[in-house]
Amino acid sequence: MKKVVERALEKYPAKVFKSRKEHIIIKENEDEVPEITANTRTIPGIITNRGCCYAGCKGVVLGPIKDMVHIVHGPIGCSYYAWGTRRNKAKVIDGEKNFLEYCFSTDMQESDIVFGGEKKLRQAIKEAVELFNPKAITISATCPVGLIGDDINAVAAEAQKLYGIQVLAFSCEGYKGVSQSAGHHIANNNLMKHVIGIGDMKPKKYSINILGEYNIGGDGWEIKRVLDKIGYNIIAIMTGDGSYEDIKNAHKADVNLVQCHRSINYIAEMIETKYGIPWIKANFIGVKSTIETLRYLANYFGDDMLIEKTEEVIKEELADIEGQMEYYKEKLQGRTAFLYVGGSRSHHYQELLKDLGVETIISGYEFAHRDDYEGREVISTIKTDADNKNIEEIKVEKDEKNYRVILSKERYEKLKKEIPLSYYGGIIKAMNKNSVIIDDLNHYETEEFIKILKPDMFFSGIKDKYVVQKMGVMSKQLHSYDYSGPYAGFKGALVFARDVAAGVYTPAWKYVTPPWKTEPMIEGTLEEEGE
Ligand code: CFM
Ligand code: HCA
Known part of the structure; x- marks a missing residue:
């Protein structure tokens, strides 16, 4: 396997080879968790995803918070690209607002870059308030704003006073991080500083939040359907089909379920420190994972009624899909996958693929940190560099008024042994011996690994899907789901199984020849098939 990696990288100049090697590991032993380099700058010139x-x-x-107006302060291109492409679905609730179909931008021009864009931003906020009357506004800065030094915080503070609604400024210029x-x-x-904690709703029994679930293709709705059936009360989903009103009350929940650890573990941790609410790592992708997550949650509350109801719902849901899942498993069993998404799905989807008998032989993340690979136990050993230091680390303290002791110390310690309480173990432990784990994969390496490892299917995003598809390998987008979904929960697993089987079995593959059938992959001559 080591040779495989060397072969894939052999054309690189020595310096690039050395750097990229640190981002690629091979799991040589079942119980080994090797260290990987992650969350560092991409080498200039490399086509990263x-x-x-x-x-x-x-x-x-x-973006998915539907009842806030999200103004992008910057040139129109940054907004236009992001307009609706992520498929974070939302529903309008009676009398409430949903602005997700709009795209709000200050449309900065050259003259604004030269003379400053604050005036334009003030005008955009005024128009947004007059035309849409939102409950709150966010302002996100794109690259030029930081470069010319527009003070978006001052404009936001002034607007907040003037219009009497929250106006939050985010200095998230594109270049701010890696x-x-x-x-x-x-x-x-x-969100932690200004929104979570300002609501005063009265929570019901078994109140939960789901963090890091963005309702792509309706995933959040499918998860909610099952949790509602069991009897949980979801206060806020952050941020899929999300609402400003709900997020304000997130501190009233009894537990946070964390689906995408990478994008939201900060809020989970800060809520625990400030309000005493523990979090559990969840995974609603895959049938076995969904069952496991539901059992963790029932165990957390430790209520007999909930535990019983959970088993009843699992039985009911399984009865609906089992036969068809078995059918698709027969069709897909024994195949291999190359799985490469942003920061969570590359792990989560391995579980769903396992349900279908498919082994992931190579996977990794675009931008995750070492803890998403190696587990949270390595956090204290992660070295900080200038890029990490650029991002503010806010310190929250116990909120004496709203802090609740939800689990006694003894119960916390006991549960920690049984469920992933405030813990995520990372992707490496979930992968098989000899699998390749790769950070910040680029287009060149994608093609090399496809040729060398010859996976039966490739799961990634819009930028590389078609290259690989044209190489003759079934390719599927796991960001947008290729406009299908939901893929979460029980019913979602079946939609995924059907889509993958359809992709693998389409007769179109007869018309494309993978490169390894025409180009020799090792020195030597090619012989005709069957000889
Ligand atoms: Fe979390 Fe996501 Fe992902 Fe992500 Fe993303 Fe996404 Fe993703 Mo695209 S929050 S890390 S930044 S699960 S947008 S819904 S699909 S790369 S793997
Ligand atoms: C993003 C959004 C993205 C892109 C998807 C892709 C998404 O990172 O800005 O590259 O196919 O899920 O929409 O990750």
């Missing part, structure tokens, strides 16, 4: 800090802040975390990840952190900080 990563996005920018603004994408992580506005696009990922803030990837989207910096933007997640910036968005988490401001």
Whole structure:
């Protein structure tokens, strides 16, 4: 396997080879968790799949909150690209507002770059208030704003006074971090500082939040359907089909379920410190994972009624899908996958693929940190560099008025042994011996690994899907789900199984020849098939 990696990288200049090697590991032993280099700058000139800090802040975390107007302060291109492409669905609730179909931008021009854009931003906020009357506004800065020094915080503070609604400024200029990840952190900080904790609703029994679930293709709705059936009361989903009103009350929940650890673990941790609410790592992708997560949650509350109801719902849901899942498993069993998404799905989807008998032989993340690879136990050993230091680390303290002791110390310690309480173990432990784990994969390496490892299917994003598809390998987008979904929970697993089987079995593959059938992959001559 080591040779495989060397072969994939052999054309690189020595310096690039040395750097990229640190981002690629092979799991040589079942119980080994090797160290990986992650969350560092992409080498200039390399075609990475990563996005920018603004994408992580506005696009990922803030964007799905439907009842706030999200103004992008910058040239129109940054907004236009992000307009509706992430498929974070939302529904209008009676009398409430949903601005997700709009795209609000200050449309900065050259003259604004030269003379400053604050005036334009003030005007944009005024128009947004007059035309849409939102409950709150966010302002996200793109690259030029930071470069010319517009003071978006001052404009936001002034507007907040003038209009009497919250106006939050996010200095998430694209270059602020090495990837989207910096933007997640910036968005988490401001939501924690200004929104979470200001609501005063009276919570019901079994109140929960789901953190890091963005309702792509309707995933959040499918998860909510099952949790509602069991009897949980979801206060806030952050931020899929999200609402400013709900997020204000997030501090009233009894537990936080964390689906995407990378994008929101900051809020989970800060809520625990400030309000005493523990979090559990969840995974609603995959049938076995969904069952496991539901059992963790029931165990957390330790209520007999909930435990019983959970088993009843699991039985009911399984009865609905089991036969068909078995059918698709027969069709897909024994195949291999190359799985490469942003910061969570590359792990979560391995579990769903396992349900279908498919083994992930190579995987990794665009922008995750070492803890998403190696587990949270390594956090204290992660070295900080100038790029990390650029992102504010906010310190929260116990809120004496709203802090609740939800679990006694003894119960906390006991549960910690049984469920992933305030813990995430990372992707490496979930992968098989000899699998390749790769950080910040680039287009060149994608093609090399496809040729060398010959996976049966490739799961990634818009930028590389078609290259690989044209190489003759079934390719599927796991960001947008290729406009399908939901893929979460029980019913979602079946939709995924159907889509993957359809992709693998389409007769179109007869018309494409993978490169390894025409080009020799090792020195030597090619012989005709069958000889
Ligand atoms: Fe979390 Fe996400 Fe992901 Fe992510 Fe993203 Fe996304 Fe993703 Mo695209 S929040 S880390 S920054 S699960 S937008 S919904 S699909 S890269 S793997
Ligand atoms: C982003 C959003 C993205 C991009 C998807 C892709 C998404 O990172 O800005 O590259 O296919 O999920 O929409 O991750």
